[in-house]
Amino acid sequence: MDQNPTKTTGIVLHRGRLYDLFFGPFVRLSDTAVLDLAEVSAGDRVLDIGTGPGYLALAASRRVGPKGLAVGIDASPEMIERARERAMRRRSSAEYRVAAAESLPFDDGTFDVVVNRLVFHHLVGDLKELALGEIGRVLKPGGRLLIADMSSRAARGGHHLAAHILGTHPEAERHLEELVADAGFIKVRSSRLMHGLLEAVFARNPERNLA
Numbered sequence: 001m002d003q004n005p006t007k008t009t010g011i012v013l014h015r016g017r018l019y020d021l022f023f024g025p026f027v028r029l030s031d032t033a034v035l036d037l038a039e040v041s042a043g044d045r046v047l048d049i050g051t052g053p054g055y056l057a058l059a060a061s062r063r064v065g066p067k068g069l070a071v072g073i074d075a076s077p078e079m080i081e082r083a084r085e086r087a088m089r090r091r092s093s094a095e096y097r098v099a100a101a102e103s104l105p106f107d108d109g110t111f112d113v114v115v116n117r118l119v120f121h122h123l124v125g126d127l128k129e130l131a132l133g134e135i136g137r138v139l140k141p142g143g144r145l146l147i148a149d150m151s152s153r154a155a156r157g158g159h160h161l162a163a164h165i166l167g168t169h170p171e172a173e174r175h176l177e178e179l180v181a182d183a184g185f186i187k188v189r190s191s192r193l194m195h196g197l198l199e200a201v202f203a204r205n206p207e208r209n210l211a
Contacts, residue, residue: 069093102131
């Protein structure tokens with residue numbers, strides 16, 4: 001297991017086995033829809049922020065193929081260890097690293113696509129703005145961002161139950177479209193996934209030369 005040097009004030013989930021058991025089957029239902037909305041295709045370089053047990057990065061690795069790259073990061077070493085074990089069992093090329101959303105260990109312009117699902121409500125205080133700044137940095141000019149988070153009352157109710165089980169306390173959410181637009185992303189649009197349980201916000205990094 002990684003020795004985690006990551007310092008974050010965000011909410012970090014550590015109980016990977018419990019997450020797999022209670023929430024994994026539901027969460028994985030949106031893998032295809034999230035990747036479709038993010039326009040992930042063969043050869044893309046994809047970063048999954050807050051990968052947890054690694055589901056979305058694993059699905060992305062199958063889609064991008066041998067010429068692409070799928071990397072999942074999470075601030076929890078336990079989650080990353082579980083994700084690596086899953087990838088090894090499935091002989092996947094997905095890569096996993098311990099890292100926080102507000103301090104991404106990648107060079108500028110590394111990725112074509114950044115995705116995250118059910119993560120932003122765990123970024124408390126100013127971490128959402130910091131994470132969006134980091135996402136803009138590691139995305140290529142014109143790169144795509146897809147954030148999927150809870151939208152409906154039923155989803156929030158379910159999450160409150162999950163928070164009780166897992167011992168976490170996420171804060172109230174600002175509107176995702178507003179957050180993303182304020183961070184400088186363009187062509188921001190939203191849609192609903194899983195019969196309205198999730199809101200998905202798609203945006204592009206501005207076309208600009210990297211400094």
